Amino acid sequence: MSNQLKFIVEKLNNEPFKKNYNLITFDSLEPMQLLQVLNDVLAEVDPKHSVDIREEMPDQTAKRMLNILGILKYRPPGNTGDMSTFRQGLVVGSKPVIHPVLYWVLQRTSELKKRAYLSRFLVKLEVPTEFLQDDIVAETNKQYEELMDCFKTLHKECEQLKSSGFSTAEIRRDISAMEEEKDQLMKRVERLKKRVESVQNHRRMLEIARQLRVEKEREESLGQQKQEQKNQLFHAEQRLQRAQHQLKNMRHAAADAKPEGLMKRLEEEIKFNSYMVSEKLPKELESKRQTMHSLQKVVTEPAMGQSDLSELEAKIHEVNAQINQLIEKRMRRNDPMDDKLSLFRQQAAIIARKKETKAEELQEAKEELVGLGKEREHKSSQARDVDGAEVLKGDEFKRYVSKLRWKSTVFKKKRQELAELSAEYGVLQRTEAILKQRHDSMQQQLQTIEQKRGISGYSDTQEEIERVSSVKGEMDEMKGRTLDDMSEMVKKLNSMIADKKSALAPVIKELRPLRQKCQELTQEYDEKKAQYDSCAAGLESNRSKLEQEVRGLQEACTQAESQYHSINLMKKNAEILMQRAADEMKAYVVPDPQERRKAVREQYTRNILEQENLGKKLKEKQKSVRESHGPNMKQGKMWRDFEQLMESKKQCFLKQQNQVSVGQVIQGGGEDRLIL
Structure with a gap:
């Protein structure tokens, strides 16, 4: 404990607290003062806790401190492991409670600062499920979770960048190297300017070179735009092919469909989806939520040691022992009413399991059907590519339809069985609840009567005696x-x-004449359908040809328009350049010096001279600063040493004066005693 107090006092005396405590003064602090010290330390970890506890209610102070300690994952030691004791000690400012907290926080201040900073963004706000039923609240909660995940990734990237090894010295070296390279490039540019000035028509050549560079950059940008437009055209063609393929499949599916079949199929899908949404999926979602909640609880818990694991194992053994005792007690009791109810419970459980298995089998069958449909489409597309014809025709298609009808009848039977089982399951649940209520009421009445008569427990023994005989009679009656x-x-x-x-x-x-009429109508329908298909195919081919012609004309028109606009822009750009060149020539040829100063060349030459003069002045200033840096640092050090020397002399003089005054006082007191 003494080492703990020494560490706390040493940390509080250093930056940033500067409390100027010793062991005696710190140990003699009042509870409110000790709470204020703890609050100051927590405010260093999280600045929003920088408050005066005298202006705050004790309950609010304890709640706020418990909240921040929970976020920082502080666990009280063994002697204050009871949370009620810990809370009470924190409210009253007890030393055995606050000293360990101070020691724990001061040991890992930098780590806790980081954790407090992250808690502002990563502590999730729990929204009740009834509020999540609103679409706006659910959407906002989803955006909140996405932003939290984005913050996690960005924080990890930031930490990786901090630990990647970039230093200010390396950056400064890079900056100095770039400055030297810049100076070299400036000198090289000046030399090239001097060389170019001796060449005839150098201004025109420079202007032509600049125009060439601009045109090359423009050519690159146009090439990129052309490539992007090609990619967009390719993606658009792919989307068009997919849309045409989907349209063809939908027409093919709609040609063979009937309203009655579609309605039946939709009813079956609605019933199945309603069962999945109302019963199966909520159970699975609830189980997933429970597992996620347990995992989050495990994650939020602090790291466990060997002692914590041993405690948990001991608790598990105790709970298992209690469960075994309850099972043995129930087996010894062996109530016949419970045996009757167990039959209903078993039947209800069997029906529920059958229902779940049938739903899973149906889901698997649907998934398999979807997969087979995709595979059939893929095979049919391959066959069309190879042979140019459909796969299923004639007898094969009839056999396939009969097989599908057989599967649909089997599915309807299974669905009917599932509906019957679900209805029976509901009835059994209701009967089970009613029987439980009756049994509980009768059992309570029997116990009260036995207690009044003074023969408590008689019914249990009597039921145990009569159980064997009643079982045999019930079996005989059941057989009959x-x-x-x-x-x-x-x-x-x-x-x-x-x-x-x-x-x-x-x-x-x-029904017999109706069947004959149905056959005649089906034949007439097949003939009309064949005529419709041939007419539709001809119209479809004509429409595709017209669409291709229109598309080609539109592309030619757009190309002509783009070419026209580009030529106009080039013409305007050339006119502007010619006008600028004529203005420059006029300004340069005019005899008036004021007008000549407005020329671009004169302005650039003046700017270059000003920048060169400024650069020379800055270099001279940098040179003088570098030359005087060492002497100035030496002089500053000498001045600081001189101040320290004068301060020490002052202290010695004051100390000597105090000693002389004390000696005079002592001498005066001795003389007084002699006079007495």
Whole structure:
């Protein structure tokens, strides 16, 4: 503890606190003063906690400190492990509670600063699920999570850049090297200017070279634009091909579809999707949320040591032992009412499992159907590329349709079974709840009666005695009932079959002419459909040809317009350049010096001379600063040493004066004693 106090006092006396404590003064601090010291240390970690606790309620202070300590992942030591004790000690400013907190925070101040900074952006705000039902709130929460992930990636990149090894010395060396290179380039430019001035028509040649450079840059930009437009054209052609392929598939699918089949298919999909959305997917989502919540809880927990793991293992053993005791107690009790309810529970669980397995099988079948459809489209496209014809025709297509019909009938039967099972499952759940309520009420009444009569526990023993005999009687009764039920069921089925046959006989007679009429209508429909397909194919080919011609004319028109605009721009640019060149020649030839000073050449020469003079002055100033840097630093050091020397002399003089005054006082006191 003494080492801990020494460390705390040493840290508080240093920057940035400068408290000027010693062990005695720090140990004698009042609770409010100790809380203020802890608040100052936490304010150094997170500046928003820089407040005076005298102006704040104690509950608010404790809540704020507990919040920041929870964010910093502080765990109280073993003697203050109880959270209620820790909170109470933090409110009253107890030394055994606050000293470990100060020691822990002062040990890792820089690490905790970083954690407090990150907590402002990474501590997630928990939004209740009922508020997330609103689309605006859900969208805002999604954007908030995306921004949090973006901040994580940016912070990691920033940390990597900080640790990548860039230093200011290297940057300064690079800057000095670039300055030297700049000076060399300026000298080289001056030499080239002097060489060019001796050549005839050098101004015109420079102007032509500048125009050539501008045209080359423009040529590069136009080439990039051309490449981008080619890419856009290629992507547009690909999108057009995909759209045409989808249109053809949709027309082919719509040609063979009927409204009744589409309605039935849509009803089945709606029922299946409603089951998935209302029952299956919420359960899976809830399980995923629970696992995510547990994982987040594990992540937010601080790192565990061997002692924490041993405590958790001990708790797990205790809980397992309690569970085993409860199971043994339940087995010893062995209530017959529970046995009856267990049958219903088992049936309900079996039905629920069957329902889930059927839904999974249906989902897998749908996924397999989608995959097979994609594979069929791919194979048919390959066959069209090779042979130029469709794959399924004639008898093969009929067999494929009959197979699909058989699968649809099987699916309808399974779906009907699933609906029956779901209805039975709902009924069993309701009966189970009713039986549970009745059993609980009767059990409570029986216990109260036994307590009044003074024979508590008699019903348990009586039920244990009667259970064996009742099981045998129930089995015999069940066998007799099953035989009677089976005979009655056979009679009912026979009567129902006879009734159905008699009821369906007139319907079958009416159905025969309708079947013949249906066959005639199907033949007429096939003929009309063949005529429609041939006419549609001809119109489609004519339309594609017209579209290609229109597309070619539009491209030619756009190319002509772009060429016209580019020629106009080049003409205007050339006129502007000619006008500027004529103005420059006029300004340069005119005898008036004021007008000549307005020429571009004169302005550039003046600017070059001014910059050269400024550069010479700055170089001379840099040279003088470099020459006087060493003597100035030496003189400054000598002056600081002189100040220290005078300060020490002053201290010695004051100390000597104090000693002389103390000696005089002592001498005067001795003389007084002698007089007495």
